[in-house]
Amino acid sequence: MIFVFLILIEDEQDLDKFNxxxxxxxxxxxxxxxxxxxxTSNAEDAAQDSLxxxxxxxxxxxxxxxxxxxxxIHIIAYRKSLDLVRKxxxxxxxxxxxENLGLADAFRFSESILDKLVSDMQVEEIVAAIxxxxxxxxxxxxxxxxxxxxxxxxxxxxxxxxxxxxxxISRARKLLIAELExxxxx
Amino acid sequence: MRKRNEKLYxxxxxxxxxxxxxxxxxxxxxxxxxxxxxxxxxxILAKYHQYEMSAKRNLRSYIYKIAxxxxxxxxxxxxxxxLYSAGLLxxxxxxxxxxxxxxxxxxxxxxxxxxxxxxxxxxxxxxDETKPPDNASVAITEYEANDGGFMMIIQQLATTYxxxxxxxxxxxxxxxxxxDAFYSVKxxxxxIIWTQYDYFFELTIYPAVGTERMTAIAESFVAEPKxxxxxxxxxxxxxxxxxxxxxxxxxxxxxxxx
Numbered sequence: 529m530i531f532v533f534l535i536l537i538e539d540e541q542d543l544d545k546f547n548x549x550x551x552x553x554x555x556x557x558x559x560x561x562x563x564x565x566x567x568t569s570n571a572e573d574a575a576q577d578s579l580x581x582x583x584x585x586x587x588x589x590x591x592x593x594x595x596x597x598x599x600x601i602h603i604i605a606y607r608k609s610l611d612l613v614r615k616x617x618x619x620x621x622x623x624x625x626x627e628n629l630g631l632a633d634a635f636r637f638s639e640s641i642l643d644k645l646v647s648d649m650q651v652e653e654i655v656a657a658i659x660x661x662x663x664x665x666x667x668x669x670x671x672x673x674x675x676x677x678x679x680x681x682x683x684x685x686x687x688x689x690x691x692x693x694x695x696x697i698s699r700a701r702k703l704l705i706a707e708l709e710x711x712x713x714x
Numbered sequence: 715m716r717k718r719n720e721k722l723y724x725x726x727x728x729x730x731x732x733x734x735x736x737x738x739x740x741x742x743x744x745x746x747x748x749x750x751x752x753x754x755x756x757x758i759l760a761k762y763h764q765y766e767m768s769a770k771r772n773l774r775s776y777i778y779k780i781a782x783x784x785x786x787x788x789x790x791x792x793x794x795x796x797l798y799s800a801g802l803l804x805x806x807x808x809x810x811x812x813x814x815x816x817x818x819x820x821x822x823x824x825x826x827x828x829x830x831x832x833x834x835x836x837x838x839x840x841x842d843e844t845k846p847p848d849n850a851s852v853a854i855t856e857y858e859a860n861d862g863g864f865m866m867i868i869q870q871l872a873t874t875y876x877x878x879x880x881x882x883x884x885x886x887x888x889x890x891x892x893x894d895a896f897y898s899v900k901x902x903x904x905x906i907i908w909t910q911y912d913y914f915f916e917l918t919i920y921p922a923v924g925t926e927r928m929t930a931i932a933e934s935f936v937a938e939p940k941x942x943x944x945x946x947x948x949x950x951x952x953x954x955x956x957x958x959x960x961x962x963x964x965x966x967x968x969x970x971x972x
Binding site for chain 1: 718719721722723724725726727728729730731733734737754757758761762765
């Protein structure tokens with residue numbers, strides 16, 4: 529296996545890191561992909577894309593056995609599966625209706641408002657609010673707030689344009705604020 | 715570095731844990747472990763090569779685009795510069811070439827000739843370019859005395875426009891002020907206004923008029939060259955940009971058709 533990735537990863541430490549990730553998470557990646565795609569050969573395809581993306585962005589991973597790494601790999605696998613869904617339109621599209629969000633125009637979405645809202649709430653309430661967001665938004669917020677990647681890094685990781693990520697983060701934040709405000713009123 | 719919001723971080727940590735547990739625990743759809751064999755890895759490698767190729771292609775196409783834009787810009791600039799230095803730009807530009815318009819003296823020109831400096835340089839090289847001459851007479855006398863180049867041009871024009879060659883020298887128009895860009899030769903039949911630009915001379919031949927009137931015309935003309943050069947520069951930029959835009963439009967259309 530190392531022979532294959534010797535070409536992809538030049539640094540020996542990175543190669544060792546990737547080898548450990550591959551050994552530890554190969555089945556996990558495939559499982560995530562299969563859960564989205566519900567089709568073994570397509571899931572294998574998405575898993576290959578995920579491993580490739582991980583190999584290219586291997587420097588973003590610090591501790592192989594941490595929860596952060598596992599959730600990072602989860603996001604990559606999930607996004608690569610979604611990409612495959614988009615590519616092959618005949619495959620079932622996961623129920624993430626991004627357009628029909630019913631957003632009001634007068635949202636206040638600055639970071640400080642989110643901070644203020646979050647400071648008055650319980651962690652469980654915040655978790656529930658985040659979980660109520662559509663999946664792609666949960667992931668970008670996860671990469672932004674939990675993995676603490678910059679917008680540029682996220683765009684590179686998910687292989688999308690910087691503007692798309694910027695827009696997605698801002699929209700996800702708006703949604704989260706709206707959801708938190710709703711829960712606060714209740 | 716962004717300031718971490720601890721509560722948000724904690725919330726996302728809980729969610730990450732849930733995701734991982736869900737995916738790890740969900741084995742209902744994958745009863746057997748998939749076979750991640752050599753073939754699987756070879757496929758990843760093939761994908762990597764594809765990715766590498768596409769990255770190289772993107773880089774190459776980006777370099778091509780920049781190179782083509784630079785080449786087009788260069789070509790347009792050279793074209794316009796060539797037109798300008800050959801004096802042809804003035805012919806295609808919508809300038810008002812009637813001299814003396816500011817002094818309400820209007821004369822029909824017989825002809826305007828644009829002479830690249832390269833052809834007139836023989837005569838021109840003899841004059842001290844660092845100092846404008848006191849008046850046109852001095853400049854022309856110096857030309858006469860030192861080199862036959864200028865006279866050759868005048869003689870040629872004199873023959874063409876039936877100007878008495880001997881009188882041309884004798885009846886020079888006396889001019890004062892900023893004469894760096896202006897010389898004039900006059901006889902009874904025609905007047906030649908000799909204006910010096912950066913890369914060419916403009917020789918305008920007018921019908922003969924009285925000295926006083928000619929001086930008025932000439933003085934108003936002296937002030938013009940600089941503003942006309944700025945005008946020419948603006949047109950040069952405009953033409954260059956237009957040519958560039960046109961080329962780009964054509965290029966994109968061709969590319970789209972392909």
